[in-house]
Amino acid sequence: xxxxxxxxxxxxxxxxxxxxxxxxxxxxxxxxxxxxxxxxxxxxxxxxxxxxxxxxxxxxxxxxxxxxxxxxxxxxxxxxxxxxxxxxxxxxxxxxxxxxxxxxxxxxxxxxxxxxxxxxxxxxxxxxxxxxxxxxxxxxxxxxxxxxxxxxxxxxxxxxxxxxxxxxxxxxxxxxxxxxxxxxxxxxxxxxxxxxxxxxxxxxxxxxxxxxxxxxxxxxxxxxxxxxxxxxxxxxxxx
Numbered sequence: 001x002x003x004x005x006x007x008x009x010x011x012x013x014x015x016x017x018x019x020x021x022x023x024x025x026x027x028x029x030x031x032x033x034x035x036x037x038x039x040x041x042x043x044x045x046x047x048x049x050x051x052x053x054x055x056x057x058x059x060x061x062x063x064x065x066x067x068x069x070x071x072x073x074x075x076x077x078x079x080x081x082x083x084x085x086x087x088x089x090x091x092x093x094x095x096x097x098x099x100x101x102x103x104x105x106x107x108x109x110x111x112x113x114x115x116x117x118x119x120x121x122x123x124x125x126x127x128x129x130x131x132x133x134x135x136x137x138x139x140x141x142x143x144x145x146x147x148x149x150x151x152x153x154x155x156x157x158x159x160x161x162x163x164x165x166x167x168x169x170x171x172x173x174x175x176x177x178x179x180x181x182x183x184x185x186x187x188x189x190x191x192x193x194x195x196x197x198x199x200x201x202x203x204x205x206x207x208x209x210x211x212x213x214x215x216x217x218x219x220x221x222x223x224x225x226x227x228x229x230x231x232x233x234x235x236x237x238x239x
Contacts, residue, residue: 018044032073039066055094063089081109096132103127117164123157136189143190152180172212179205179235205235 013022019042026035041064048056065087072080085105092098107125114120136142137144159173184196213227 018042018047023101034071035068036070037066037068040064058092058095059093061091061235062132063087074232078120079111079112081107081111083107083109095138096136098136100130100132118162120158120160123155125155125157127153134189141192142194144193145195146187146189148182148185148187148226152182154178167217169215170213171215174208174210176206176208179203179207180221181205201237203235203237205233207231 010025010072019197021040023038028035042062044062045060048059050186067085068083087103088102107123110122112120133147155177157175162170184200188195209231211229213225215225219222
């Protein structure tokens, strides 16, 4: 994501027979900040319903997504970058079985310069995935159902780079990720359904790592990288 408009706002878009898209590229605060927003959507159902096939005429499909990025220069030594993304995909077959997927992603990045040879980067982020499927049969309404699953991922990354000389570049830092998983949640589709609700136990897991490395320049044609890393992982059911 970015801009080549040299400080000028720009809007672009397109409209098609089955989908449309638009983007906004906007400098803010005398080039102290920059905002980018983009989105897409589709409206293809009308085309499916024109096809001379009874199954396709009673089906539907579509997607939409939205993404954005805000870059803010606090001062000469600090910069913040905020990013977000959302998508929604859907599909149904013969008005009976439906599928829906959504994704949400977000991150905040902080770049900091301590001095000419020492700087750092920290990233906080998350990602959430949801999946829902519906089973609907107008002739067997007592057996209609919904199934939901989801996965939530949270992450932290922190890296420090030190360049004491032109022949050494040290990196050290940590990263961690926390997972929350809902493997399955079965429920009745509506009040007419006799499906017995079932909910599988949720689970969580933690993954982490600590590292340090030295990227060395030995000669103009020879270099080496030496590093150490410690990693760990644990998981357990959610109470």
